[in-house]
Amino acid sequence: MFEKIYSPVQKLELNPFNNLFVKRDDLIDPYISGNKWRKLKYILLSAQKEHKSHLITFGGAYSNHLVSTAAAASRCGLKSTAFVRGEPVKNEMLMLCSLFGMKLIFIDRESYKNKKHLFEKYFGDDDQAFFIDEGGASLEATIGCAEIIDELPEHYDHIFCAAGTGTTAAGLLKGIQNQNLKTKLHIIPVLKGGSFIRDEIERYTPLSKHLHLHLDYHFGGYAKTTSELIEFIKLFTAKTGLLIDPVYTAKMFYSIIDLQKQGVIGSNDKILAIHTGGLLGMLGMKDKF
Incomplete structure (x- = not known):
C-alpha cells in the first residue's frame, strides 16, 4: 500500500511569481490524502x-x-x-x-x-x-514527512507549508537538515496563537535558522475563516485551476502572496508550496461558498 505514490511537482502560473511550484501531495490518494x-x-x-x-x-x-x-x-x-x-x-x-x-x-x-x-x-x-x-502526531510521522524533501527534483530558496500540530513541519525541517540545504522553511500555523508549533517541532528535531514561523495568517483560528479568505479561494482556484481548502492550504497560499508584497520573498525566488491535501475538509464549510 505504501510502496508507490503519485506526487508530482508542478509549476504554478501566478503573477508576479516566475518560479512558484507546488508539490501535489493532494494527488497521492483521494481518501488517504497528502500529509496524512x-x-x-x-x-x-x-x-x-x-x-x-x-x-x-x-x-x-x-x-x-x-x-x-x-x-x-x-x-x-x-x-x-x-x-x-x-x-x-x-x-x-x-x-x-x-x-x-x-x-x-x-x-x-x-x-x-x-x-x-x-x-x-x-x-x-x-x-x-x-x-x-x-x-x-508521532516520530514515525515526521520520518514519513521528511521523505517529501528526498523526493524533490531540485533545490528551492523557500518551502512553504501550513501547520496544525507541527508534525509535518518537523519532518520537512528534518529533511532539509539531513541534506544540508540552504532552503528557508516557512511554516504557517493555522491556529490562533500558533507559536507553540515551534515547541512541537523541537520535540522531534533540533531547531535551526532554516525555520521561519508566520503567525498572522490563521484567519481567526483552526477551522475558522473569513469572507476575505473565502473570496481569495474563489479567485485563486478560478485563476490557477488548483483547488485549495480554507483550513490549511488557502492560508498558506495567501501568506505566500502577502509575504511577496512585503518583500520577504522575491518574485524571482524559487518557491515550493506543499499541498498537503485534506480537501474533503471543505465539506465542513460548504455553506461559506
Missing part, C-alpha cells in the same frame, strides 16, 4: 511489526485524519475505532469513516483532552489495540 498518507506510512508499519490489528485514534467531526485512518485500516485488513470530539453528529466525513468500517465513539470535549486515559479506559484490555494520536 505520509504520517500514517510508518505508523502502520509499526503497528504491523507489533502485530496489532486494531487502530485507535482521535479527531474532530470533520477530521481528514479520521477518514485517512479508516481508509488505510480497511485496505490493510485492520479494524479501526475513533474517539470523536464533541456531541454525536452525522456528516459526510463521518459517513466515509463508517463506510470504511471505522467505529465511532463520541466523547465530550473535557474527557477528550486526556487521550491516553480514554485509550486505557476503553481498550486497556485489548492486546490488539494500537494508539494513534490526533492527526497522527
